[in-house]
Amino acid sequence: MSKILPIDQAVLKYVHDRESIAFAGMPLMRKPVVFAREILRQRKAGKLKVNDLFLAGGTISFGSALLVGAGVVDSMISQFIGFERAGLNYVVKRSIEEGIPRRIRVEDESNLTFNLRCLAGSLNLPFIPSISGVWGDLNTPGLSTHGAHEYRKYIQLEDPFGTGRHVALIQSVKPDLTVIEAPMADENGNTFFLGAVGHDDLLSRAGRHVVVVADHIVSGELSRRFPNMVAVPSIGVDAVVQWPLAAWPTCCPALYDPDIPHIKLFNESARKDEFEDYLDWFVYSYKDPDDYLHMIGPDVEKLSKTQSASLIEPFRKYLLKEESLEVRVK
């Protein structure tokens, strides 16, 4: 059964106010940014009412920053906020430091503690033991309304089996919606990653609903020929959206490099109080995927000349031509 949806329908069906969203991907890799843009586009069009989203972790990178900057985020669990060597995330920074456009509540995790919370969620466990979290201020709750230091976030425990080892018990997370970006998925939802996996498969397993935003739809033959390659089986996917350069300006290994100048431009827009202009130019302006590529401009070609392109070579013949897709956003 085809799970392909146009992006606007996927957003309207699966995004609900006061629910939690996890964007998979690493700071500069496979962020489903186009999905975050579409949330804002549908909101501006008056079709989607969202004011208080809860970002349930993943690394807080580009898509999260768009939502934070637009003021539709109430709180977040964060493993990491920023763009690595390309800079700090000034949109999220000013929200936390200055309350612009509003103050968000943040609860910090490490990469591993957040992944363990998702693992516990995927196993339908209430909590899971961890070495990370035994020491330090990750233990400080940030989402509590009772003040930051009144109780501990993790529970410290000595191994009840008697080894004498200490662990921290940490609570599971099950995001209402996990959105993952992938170079390839088939219409049933079988999803393929190329390059580093990060935590994208794990986050999908924790999500109550999962939307895959794929740069390419592939023939169903790919999963039959290479079943080992399926990172997220169709069973775990509710909807598939096709969109070119869906992760831009983050990278999608095998397809395109990160657009570092654009990330810096985005940061500058926040520092110069031009964030609203940024949204007009790069979020609200395009009509369809072709228009979107046109907006990015000649950089599309430059970014697509990635050295990681060799990763997709064995699979290129399974890519469906875009014209053969029945569903495109018009």
Place this chain on the structure above:
Amino acid sequence: MMQIGGRTELLKKFTPMEMMVVEASRLIHDNTTVFVGVGLSLLPSQLAQRTRTPGIVQVFESGIIGASATGRAPWGVDDTALQANATAFCDLMSALGWMAMNNKFDLCFLGAAQVDKYGNVNSTVIGDYARPRSRLPGSGGAHDVAAGGQRYVVLVRHDKLHLVERLDYRTSPGFIIGGVSREELGLPGGGPSAIVTDLGSLTPDPKTREFILSRVHPYSTITDIRNNTGWDLKVSDRVEESLPPTDEELNVLRNELDVEGEFTGWKKPTPETSTPRHPPAGVH
């Protein structure tokens, strides 16, 4: 004690940040496994692999194993520049759960906004957690590597704002409160083995686990370093002077890894001063 350091004229040839990256890269032994953190800590292993230690295996928390950057320097641990010649792709849980917690890394590199005398690190906030003066990236994988990694090196700019008596937020464990306090917590990794700064290097006293001055960069002096440290820094009785970067090291850094001078500042003039500096906008 013999007179060491103080040759500030050397700063016409290279910058303190270049010295810091070079000094950190020299801690890497060939044919070992190196965990590479984000930010400036991406550079030492890239430099080492392109010069002295071509046989190292670099691991990145995104799940990349065995990659050496192709062409440009990577912008992050998940950049496509690291995804053209990897020997294995796995996931974050494998890198930080399995490998870090089971001593698979011989050496790890972490950045810091603040570090204290026991090598505990803050990379989360400056100021109060609930109302921070400056919000920084947070842990990422740093807490996990610090808890599990066999040995790790902290890279940090040397001044009283970065080397502090008391952390604003305790992100990643070093030697906790010194002595055997880390062992008592049962953390599997061996803890921090060095703090490499742009003025010198500190290493832990084997007993108290307090970090003491062990190496001075050639343009710096013991007095400079003590004046720029936020605690009463003890000095090893065998302080050595680090060797300036070689032409080859500078060549690789400037022509391959930091072409714009964005991270090591080699294109800008460096102030020759020993007065405390202002904080950079963000450090990680």
